[in-house]
Amino acid sequence: MGDVVATIKLMPESPEVDLENIKKNIEDSMPENAELHKIEEEPIAFGLVALNVIVVVGDAEGGTEAVEENLSKINDVGNVEVTDIRRLM
Amino acid sequence: MAKKKEHMNLAFIGHVDHGKSTLVGHLLLQAGAIAEQQLADGENKFRFVMDKLGEERERGVTIDLAHAKFDSPKYEFTIVDCPGHRDFVKNMITGASQADAAVLVVAIDDGVMPQTKEHIFLSRTLGINQIIIGVNKMDLVNYDEGKFNELKKEVGDLIKTVGYKPNDVHFIPLSAFEGDNISTNSDNTPWYKGPALVKALDEFTAPEKPTKLPLRVPIQDVYSITGVGTVPVGRIETGIMKKADNVIFEPAGVTGEVKSIEMHHEMLDSAEPGDNVGFNVRGVGKNDIRRGDVAGHPDSPPSVAKEFTAQIVVLQHPGVITIGYTPVFHCHTAQVACTFLELVNKMNPATGQVEEENPDFLKTGNAAIVKVKPTKPMVIEKIKDIPHMGRFAIRDMGQTVAAGMCIDLVPAK
Numbered sequence: 201m202g203d204v205v206a207t208i209k210l211m212p213e214s215p216e217v218d219l220e221n222i223k224k225n226i227e228d229s230m231p232e233n234a235e236l237h238k239i240e241e242e243p244i245a246f247g248l249v250a251l252n253v254i255v256v257v258g259d260a261e262g263g264t265e266a267v268e269e270n271l272s273k274i275n276d277v278g279n280v281e282v283t284d285i286r287r288l289m
Numbered sequence: 290m291a292k293k294k295e296h297m298n299l300a301f302i303g304h305v306d307h308g309k310s311t312l313v314g315h316l317l318l319q320a321g322a323i324a325e326q327q328l329a330d331g332e333n334k335f336r337f338v339m340d341k342l343g344e345e346r347e348r349g350v351t352i353d354l355a356h357a358k359f360d361s362p363k364y365e366f367t368i369v370d371c372p373g374h375r376d377f378v379k380n381m382i383t384g385a386s387q388a389d390a391a392v393l394v395v396a397i398d399d400g401v402m403p404q405t406k407e408h409i410f411l412s413r414t415l416g417i418n419q420i421i422i423g424v425n426k427m428d429l430v431n432y433d434e435g436k437f438n439e440l441k442k443e444v445g446d447l448i449k450t451v452g453y454k455p456n457d458v459h460f461i462p463l464s465a466f467e468g469d470n471i472s473t474n475s476d477n478t479p480w481y482k483g484p485a486l487v488k489a490l491d492e493f494t495a496p497e498k499p500t501k502l503p504l505r506v507p508i509q510d511v512y513s514i515t516g517v518g519t520v521p522v523g524r525i526e527t528g529i530m531k532k533a534d535n536v537i538f539e540p541a542g543v544t545g546e547v548k549s550i551e552m553h554h555e556m557l558d559s560a561e562p563g564d565n566v567g568f569n570v571r572g573v574g575k576n577d578i579r580r581g582d583v584a585g586h587p588d589s590p591p592s593v594a595k596e597f598t599a600q601i602v603v604l605q606h607p608g609v610i611t612i613g614y615t616p617v618f619h620c621h622t623a624q625v626a627c628t629f630l631e632l633v634n635k636m637n638p639a640t641g642q643v644e645e646e647n648p649d650f651l652k653t654g655n656a657a658i659v660k661v662k663p664t665k666p667m668v669i670e671k672i673k674d675i676p677h678m679g680r681f682a683i684r685d686m687g688q689t690v691a692a693g694m695c696i697d698l699v700p701a702k
Binding site (some may be wrong): 265282 | 304313348356368369371374376379381481491509514517522551552553554565567568569580687
C-alpha cells in the first residue's frame, strides 16, 4: 500500500496566539493512523506565523481527512490546508 | 559564477504497482541525490538501498528523500511521487505543489489499468502539459520490442484523447529494477533509438511564471491586525500584485487599495505567482471578504459564474450521478455546493469519442461534459483562460467522487 507524507499548513486565528500551545495540541490530536514527523514555523506577514505540520499517513482510503479534521478543531487554529503530498519510497 | 539551474517539479504518476517508487529510487541514486555515504559497499547498491529503505531506515531519512532534489545537466528537479489512492486527488488539485511535467509509468506486464487512465486525465486537469511515458518492467518480457510497440500504441491512443501529441512524447523502455535506460541507454534494448530518461527530462521546457495572466489571489484567510488593518492572506496564482494597486474581491464585489505586501515577514513592493503573501488593504473590512473569495484587478476582475460547463471524470461514486445531484466543489480555496443541471454527453475515456448524448446518469469511470450551477456565487475561470483557476475536485460523503475542469461559463453579471 505504501505511505504518503503530507505537509499541512495551519493558519493561526491571530498573530497573538500561543504557538507552543498549538504545537502541543497538534501532538495530542494525531489520529491513530497518522504519524507526526515534525512541525515547522513559517513566518507569513504582519506577525502571523503559520505552522507546517508534516505527517505520514497510509496511501489509502480517507487520505489526510482525519488529520485535517482533528487539526481544524484545535483552539486558535484558523484554517487548515494540505499544501504538499507525496509517496514515500 | 555559473547561472543557477532552473527548477522544475516533476510528478511521477501511474498505477502504484507499476514500479514508480523503484524508478524514483533508481533515478535519485543514479543522479547522485542519494549520497554515497548513505550506502554501504555491495554488489547491487540500488537493491541494498531499497531494502534499507523498506526495513531499517529511519523515517526521517525516507521523508527527506521524498523531498530530495536531483540535478540533470540542465535542470534542478524536485520529484513528487503521486499517491495512488483517489482520496488524495483533492489535495493534488487544490494544494500548492503544482507539477510542471510528469512521467507516467506503465508496467509492460500489466498494461493500461483503470488507474492509468485516471492519472492521464488528472495530469491534464492539473495543467501538466509535458509528459514522458516510462514503459517499465521491460526485463519481465525479455526487452521484447514488439510488446513495447503494442503498449506504446495503446498508451499513445489514450493520451491523444486528452490532447497530448504522442509523436512529441518520449516512450522509454525501462527496467527500474535493473536500471535500464535511466541515465544511459541500455544494451538490453538495442532497438530503442530514443534518449534515456535523464536525457529526456532535459528536453522539457522550464515553465514560465504566469505573470502575464490577470492577477488572481484566492484568499485563504482574512485577519484584522492591530496597528495594520485588514490583512487577507493567500497565494498569488497568476499575475502580479503591486503596492498601491486597486484590487477587487469577488464574489464579494468590494474594492480596496493595497497599502503594503509582506512575505516571510518581509515587505515586498510586488508579489508574483507562487508567493504566499499577506497584504494590507485599505477600504475593505475583515467581514467584507472571506476564504474562497478571489482578489484581482478591477480592469480584469475574477469571473463569478452563474453556471458553468465542465469536463469531469467520475473517480468513485457508490451509486449514479443524475441531474439534481448537488455535491461540494473544491476549487482553489472555495468550497461551494453545485447542482448538476444537465448531463451534456458521456465520452469513452479510451477514445475521447462521444458515446452518448444526454445520458440519464454517470457512474464510476465515466468521463463527461456537464453543466452545473453553484448554489451561491463562486469564482471559477475557463481552463483555457486561466488554467490555475479552472480545475476542481468534487467531494461528497467524505470522498472525492470526481475531478474536472471548467471549459465554459455564464457570468453572473
